[in-house]
Amino acid sequence: MGVALGMAWTFVVGIAYRQRAQRSFNGMTASLIFFGMLTATFTWQVDQNLEDDVAALKLPLPQSEITVEGWWDNDWRMLSRERTSSLSVAAREFNIQFVGEPANLARILAAQGWQEADSSDWRWILLSMNPEPTEFSLPPLKRDYLGHADILLLHRLGGDPKTQETVRLWDSGFKLASSGREVYLGQLDSEELVQRMKFFSYWRARPALEESLEQLQRELESLQIKRVGEGLLLIREAQVSTGS
Numbered sequence: 001m002g003v004a005l006g007m008a009w010t011f012v013v014g015i016a017y018r019q020r021a022q023r024s025f026n027g028m029t030a031s032l033i034f035f036g037m038l039t040a041t042f043t044w045q046v047d048q049n050l051e052d053d054v055a056a057l058k059l060p061l062p063q064s065e066i067t068v069e070g071w072w073d074n075d076w077r078m079l080s081r082e083r084t085s086s087l088s089v090a091a092r093e094f095n096i097q098f099v100g101e102p103a104n105l106a107r108i109l110a111a112q113g114w115q116e117a118d119s120s121d122w123r124w125i126l127l128s129m130n131p132e133p134t135e136f137s138l139p140p141l142k143r144d145y146l147g148h149a150d151i152l153l154l155h156r157l158g159g160d161p162k163t164q165e166t167v168r169l170w171d172s173g174f175k176l177a178s179s180g181r182e183v184y185l186g187q188l189d190s191e192e193l194v195q196r197m198k199f200f201s202y203w204r205a206r207p208a209l210e211e212s213l214e215q216l217q218r219e220l221e222s223l224q225i226k227r228v229g230e231g232l233l234l235i236r237e238a239q240v241s242t243g244s
Contacts, residue, residue: 003038010034058147061173068176068240071099071183072226076234079172079185083145091205093231095213096186099176100223100237102152102169112219114154114167133193133201134161140191140203145170151184155191162193165212166205181240188216 066075082092098105106116118139127138135157142149152169166189174183189205190212196202210231217225217233226234 003042061146061148061171064174065177066174066183068099068178068236071097071174071176072234072236076228076232079174079183080145081229081232083143083170083185083187089205091187091189091207093187093207094185095188095208095231096167096169096184096233096235097172098169098184098186098235099181099240100235102184104237105169105220105223105235106152106154108220108222109154109167112156113158114156117153117155117166128201129199130201131199133195135159135164135193136161138193138201138203140164140166143168143205145185164191164203165189165208166191167216176240179240188212 062080064078066078076097079094079097081094083089083094084092086092106114120139120141124139124141127133130137135155140153140155142153144150148170150168150170152167154167156165167186168189169184169186172183172185175181176183187205188208190208191203191205194202194204213231213233217227220235224236224238228234
């Protein structure tokens with residue numbers, strides 16, 4: 001609001017000055033000063049307030065405790081089934097619930113060809129403008145659940161350069177009463193490369209096919225897996241079932 005009002009006032013004053021000016025005025029210098037100060041102020045504000053602004057966008061996660069066996073038997077129904085309610089998002093539903101260490105899950109899947117995606121920062125914008133992007137040159141972006149970014153993002157490379165599979169985990173807010181360990185919500189998705197105006201590209205997620213879920217289940221055979229609901233996998237480490 002402050003920037004908008006300032007620009008409006010500058011606009012009015014500029015018109016009034018040009019209406020009454022006795023000599024011609026080159027506004028290039030003034031424009032450079034104005035936009036330079038605007039850029040510097042914006043950069044300073046972002047640097048000072050970015051963390052607070054991002055935190056303000058995060059909705060509180062549901063805080064609840066459940067038992068291991070309760071979750072395994074029926075309490076999995078208490079957890080959210082959708083990451084977002086937006087109809088424009090094709091891959092909305094969670095198809096994984098996981099109890100264990102995300103690092104252990106990543107290690108097991110690494111043996112099956114999965115790897116952690118590169119972190120996305122300002123350089124992603126430059127990578128997205130590559131006219132010939134592939135799964136290797138353009139990493140997938142993080143996605144949010146209630147404003148909280150995924151804590152694990154894995155993808156499998158080496159197939160079709162225009163598609164890739166991803167596995168993501170989010171903190172659900174639920175914990176195990178016996179150990180305090182988190183219950184994670186997850187998605188296995190198939191992501192396709194979308195190119196706009198021949199210079200901007202990004203990955204768009206689609207719900208995983210049944211064959212992909214079955215393959216993931218085989219790849220995680222060292223863990224305890226249970227198929228429940230419609231297309232939902234419950235996954236837990238062996239030691240979790242003993243309450244440790």
